Amino acid sequence: MLETLASILRIGIEPLFGTLLLQIYIAKQHQGKYSKSMILGISLGVLSSICLFLINKLWVRLEFVDVWEKGSLLAMVILLGSSLIRNIKQGNRNQILLFFFCYSYMMNHGEQILSTIIPKLVLDNGFSTEWMLKCSALLIGTILLIILWQALQGVGSKLYSNQLRLFLGIYVLSLLVHELVDWLQLMIGLRIIPLSMLIFHLLTPFVNNKNLFFYILVALLSLFIISVIVKALHEIQRNNEHSTNPALYRKNVAYKRNLRLSLFNLSLTTFMILSMILGQQVISAKALETKPPTKVQAEDGHIHIQTADLKEKELNVYRFKTKDNIEVPFLVVRKMGENFGVALDACEICGVAGYYEKDGQILCKKCQSVVNMTTIGFKGGCNPIPLHFENDKGMLTISSSDLEKIQNKFQ
Numbered sequence: 001m002l003e004t005l006a007s008i009l010r011i012g013i014e015p016l017f018g019t020l021l022l023q024i025y026i027a028k029q030h031q032g033k034y035s036k037s038m039i040l041g042i043s044l045g046v047l048s049s050i051c052l053f054l055i056n057k058l059w060v061r062l063e064f065v066d067v068w069e070k071g072s073l074l075a076m077v078i079l080l081g082s083s084l085i086r087n088i089k090q091g092n093r094n095q096i097l098l099f100f101f102c103y104s105y106m107m108n109h110g111e112q113i114l115s116t117i118i119p120k121l122v123l124d125n126g127f128s129t130e131w132m133l134k135c136s137a138l139l140i141g142t143i144l145l146i147i148l149w150q151a152l153q154g155v156g157s158k159l160y161s162n163q164l165r166l167f168l169g170i171y172v173l174s175l176l177v178h179e180l181v182d183w184l185q186l187m188i189g190l191r192i193i194p195l196s197m198l199i200f201h202l203l204t205p206f207v208n209n210k211n212l213f214f215y216i217l218v219a220l221l222s223l224f225i226i227s228v229i230v231k232a233l234h235e236i237q238r239n240n241e242h243s244t245n246p247a248l249y250r251k252n253v254a255y256k257r258n259l260r261l262s263l264f265n266l267s268l269t270t271f272m273i274l275s276m277i278l279g280q281q282v283i284s285a286k287a288l289e290t291k292p293p294t295k296v297q298a299e300d301g302h303i304h305i306q307t308a309d310l311k312e313k314e315l316n317v318y319r320f321k322t323k324d325n326i327e328v329p330f331l332v333v334r335k336m337g338e339n340f341g342v343a344l345d346a347c348e349i350c351g352v353a354g355y356y357e358k359d360g361q362i363l364c365k366k367c368q369s370v371v372n373m374t375t376i377g378f379k380g381g382c383n384p385i386p387l388h389f390e391n392d393k394g395m396l397t398i399s400s401s402d403l404e405k406i407q408n409k410f411q
Contacts, residue, residue, distance in 0.1 A: 024153065081173065307334070313335070335376070
């Protein structure tokens with residue numbers, strides 16, 4: 001249950017914080033028409049994400065749509081960042097830009113949220129206690145996020161405009177880097193952009209520390225909440241004066257009571273959310289779970305693997321027993337759509353230590369280096385040794401003779 005709850009909170013905290021910053025900043029500028037554009041963009045973005053999710057799951061995976069999704073969001077982030085810089089000097093805003101940014105933002109994040117939530121609600125083993133716990137975790141996580149949104153919305157407007165612009169600018173900058181890395185990985189995985197050593201070395205630090213973007217988000221959210229609490233406490237002290245007018249006095253008392261309630265909800269909810277997310281991170285870091293390898297045999301000198309059995313961005317490990325009774329492990333990854341990577345479960349640097357998957361990343365068991373999933377099948381670094389394969393009519397074909405030649409590595 002904790003794993004499900006933490007994943008719901010983790011996937012929902014970013015769109016909550018991003019849209020909240022925009023909403024508070026717009027409200028601070030007293031621009032009601034921009035709020036309407038923002039709400040319309042978010043609404044249409046959510047509808048588009050639902051349509052894309054259904055198309056990808058029920059019909060066919062359209063790779064060019066993924067490129068368009070990521071590319072449009074990246075372009076909107078760049079335009080929004082430049083607009084924020086101009087606003088410091090000119091104070092003008094762009095209503096159309098805000099609409100398309102919110103649309104692209106929610107279209108991307110909405111599909112990610114659906115991809116996280118829907119599989120957890122599927123009745124794999126029928127109606128069971130485990131399924132009820134997952135549903136309870138989903139409900140609790142949603143309630144916590146709603147409470148956090150309301151609490152932050154109630155007191156976030158107390159910050160000065162320059163403070164809000166600073167937080168929004170830092171968030172947009174981190175979002176820009178994150179989306180640029182994801183977009184480049186997608187383009188390389190689809191072989192639209194060739195993988196050069198320059199791009200490889202530029203992407204490696206970000207891919208190896210992919211969780212860094214989430215930790216930056218948590219740190220920024222924590223600083224924002226601390227700033228909000230400090231400003232709200234100052235408001236409570238400043239409005240602590242007694243008024244001779246009974247109506248004004250009651251209004252002041254009610255204002256302070258509501259502010260204290262918002263601060264209490266904000267502090268408690270933030271503590272619960274961060275404790276659950278970070279607690280699950282610690283638990284998952286200690287528990288190393290690997291899927292048992294699948295044993296395969298050769299037919300007419302070839303190994304055949306059905307592509308329909310391969311999920312996107314999931315590590316699949318197979319073992320083939322040679323004529324000398326030596327088991328040779330190899331990896332198969334569906335990178336995106338019909339783009340696959342096949343390699344030995346070994347590399348030239350760390351030998352036959354092998355690899356494992358954790359939190360959507362592939363790591364070397366020996367040096368703990370993160371392997372970019374899009375580079376599996378390419379030589380270099382701690383990448384697994386590539387294997388030649390053929391992909392024809394939903395079937396991956398690997399020559400058993402290639403594995404026989406390399407068997408001495410695994411003696």
